[in-house]
Amino acid sequence: MSTARTDAVTSSPPAPAGRLSTLDRFLPLWIALAMGAGLLLGQFVPGLGSAIDGIKIDGISLPIALGLLIMMYPVLAKVRYDRLDTVTGDRRLLTSSIFLNWVIGPAVMFALAWIFLADLPEYRTGLIIVGLARCIAMVIIWNDLACGDREAAAVLVALNSVFQVFMFALLGWFYLALLPSWLGFEQASIDASPWDIARSVLIFLGIPLLAGYLTRRFGERAKGREWYEAKFLPVIGPWALYGLLFTIVVLFALQGEQISSNPLDVVRISVPLLIYFAVMWFGGYLLGAAIGLSYERTTTLAFTAAGNNFELAIAVAIATFGVTSGQALAGVVGPLIEVPVLVALVYVSLWLRKRFWAASPLPEGSTRK
Template sequence: MTDGVVAKLSTLDRFLPLWIGAAMVLGLLAGDWIPGLDTALNAVAIDGISLPIAIGLLVMMYPVLAKVRYDKLDSVTGDRKLLWSSLVLNWLIGPALMFALAWVFLPDLPEYRTGLIIVGLARCIAMVIIWNDLACGDREAAAVLVALNSVFQVIAFGALGWFYLSVLPGWLGLPQTDLAVSGWQIVKSVLIFLGIPLLAGYLSRRIGERTKGRDWYESKFLPRIGPVALYGLLFTIVILFALQGNQIASRPLDVVRIALPLLAYFAVMWAGSYAFGAALGLNYERTTTLAFTAAGNNFELAIAVAIATFGATSGQALAGVVGPLIEVPVLVALVYVSLALRKRFTPKPAESERMRS
């Protein structure tokens, strides 16, 4: 990342890896040292959705979605290269890659392997919003691609779970697994983790611009709520790590085994998607958005499905939980890699005029 980019970052943004590391350690220590904390946090749930995690994600996503210029979305929906690339990467390449890595790295651990395959099927609709924004990706493109992923998630998640856990292993002569997935569970995940902050962000911009004007909204209102997204992110990380601090501390070698294919997955998906976007001639903003939306996963849905199908203490659930524990530091690092690669793109005048708050 260039010095010019660093100089424009706030103290919170500039030292984000440090704050995230501290949040991870705080969560792990709290989960390991405070008896019954994980049980208490899991008990605070509404219809199977962890309330503290839901609150953290909603607080994290709202400011970013409030920044989206919804009147510019047609410029994204008209970009067929971007849309088709995202669909192929998310729904063909991503699940197939996770299936292959799970079998290569965990041939002797069927519970963890199944958990990882479920993570690969759950395409990201939440946390990717903030990674994209930190990397100065295209906000409008991110909103469209996340919405597209949501639609396909409702339609395809159950069918892909059946294919990758039952049909394909049968064809390959491998052990098969059944996955009971409720369609309502998927719809609920989409409505809560995308629908609520998307509606709030849209209404904020519409009402704010109508009453005070766009200049006030973008120069006064957005800078005030901007830091809230990172506070929500840090809170979510603390809760996530606290929920599994005891399990992680008691099974460190298992966590390492699960982490290896995840590291490979995030690296290959992000780098491959980034290179693909650049080869298609997409600009920096949309290449970045394509890479992060392809590399991220909907860990909320993956964990919920694993717990509902196999139980809260199952290996499948642990694999689902390790997903965000690896995804968070890896994608934070990739934010900085992306910013460092920014200088390789030649910005067009219309693209370079947008300043990030």
């Protein structure tokens, strides 16, 4: 999308639909087709899910890793790394993000899991694990599509990653063992070492972040910023959505048979997930508006609060409870619900910008490529 934006000043509304590329204009359709194609492939191509699942290195799915890296690299190559200090100095944004992601998010998912799935302990545990895995991947592209602050997204995702390494196992013990014990509920546990989580962060965030930084640094040094943003970025930009669609096809192909064979269970798992995404996203928006953040940073705060690291949640559930477990199915249903819901929220976000954030003049050179 080629709408204008700036870090601290509200940007002008998105370009009319007629100016958008075909890929951008029909994005919900492409995502729906990718989800449908993945489910059909997983259901009707014998052994496809097992074959894709078998392409791993040290427990990391190579097809999913490839899709995520392709998806994240173009967006991170657009980040103006010389502006990151404007984000790290914004204490309102940083503290709000930590509060939403590591205090409110897990607590909301814990409450919803026990309210809606009290009689289904496997699914309940799986949902709680999803709530603990804060987003470090797809949030980058949702934020970009909603014209959020790219620099802020890069900083908040990095911050989430650091917290994830140190807090995931600790919060897992608290919400699955200690707190249920205090409340007299059934207890569970997870097996997640800090190294396994750190490895996931390094692969799915570290590689595209380093590639994006080096591309901008050496691209601008060789050709200048004007060439980099006017010529180079439009060429690599569409690959973010290609990577997203590829990832969706692979994810749904992997679990197509499991999802289609448990439709009622999927519906029961979906209800608390839908409520969770709505509560976290709108809560992020209300908090951002209440503390006076710009549209861009409010949007970034909302999407980073609502998104989850499905790759980590699924990996932990499978490693601890097995690939055919209810916990793993709950993790798989996460992106099944998250993808269409957050795509819809991208459009809600753009509507909110036109409705509540008046367009302001842009400083020179602050075009969004």
